[in-house]
Amino acid sequence: MDSKKKNDWRQRLHDVIYESNTVAGKLFDIILLLLIIASILVVMLDSMEYYHENYGGLFLVLEWFFTITFTIEYILRLICISRPVLYMRSFLGVIDLLAIIPGYLSILLVGAQSLLVLRALRLLRVFRIFKLTHFLSEMRFLGVAIRASLKKITIFLLVVLTLVIIMGSVMYLLEREYNHDFRSIPDSIYWAIVTISTVVYGDISPVTPVGKFVASLIMLTGYGIIAVPTGIITTEMALAIRYRKETHEVCPHCGKEGHDADAKFCKTCGGALK
Secondary structure, X not given: OHHHHHHHHHHHHHHHHHOOOOHHHHXXXXXXXXXXXXXXXXXXXXXXXXXXXXHHHHHHHHHHHHHHXXXXXXXXXXXXXXXXXXXXXXXXXXXXXXXXXXXXXXXOOOOHHHHHHHHHHHHHHHHHHOOOHHHHHHHHHHHHHHHHHHHHHHHHHHHHHHHHHHHHHHHHHHHOOOOOXXXXXXXXXXXXXXXXXXXXXOOOOOOOHHHHHHHHHHHHHHHHHHHHHHHHHHHHHHHHHHHOOOEOOOOOOOOOOOOEOOOOEOOOOXXXXX
């Protein structure tokens, strides 16, 4: 009987914290979002000299209030699920933890409280609260495409890195006697990166005719290079769109979201879904 009451208590707590399809659950999430926004504003205002000098004490009290409140909320999230370790390792679980660590870290490191702006990441919960699950689905879809592109993009970046090292070294040889801006090969590589990315700050520029010709080739190459990662990701998105499915509710065991619409068990912990 006691075990049943305990499970009922945990289930009710789970419905309030993780589910937003009830009045209590939606109210909890909205209050949580308001606290997150308020805590971010406090951190931002505290970074401004005028407000820090006049209201620094108040901001300190508020920051600790938010930190303790979010700590309690994080603990409750772990209590009401059967496999808390899996939630701690999940994307939202890591974000929730990062939201409270800087507050305690500020005791040891001065200025660490500025990292509390990481709480802004918790605003991602707004998609679930207001039933904007299709946005979460699009985010997951984009994440799948990017993960599938990582190997190709990594190889592409290695090729680009090799290219800027070579071109930077060539420009150093061409310009070093006539242009003091190209003082070393690292400076020349910096120029090549800025040029090939089409940023072109203008702090370093070639002066010799041959140097200008090589710079023109690098600029033209840059336009072509920009299109490569875009094409890679677009291709992966076209492949991933074939396997897109609607999402299911939150797993009551580990807090994992994003299951298929016809899923019966959690793809992370194997627990039965509602």
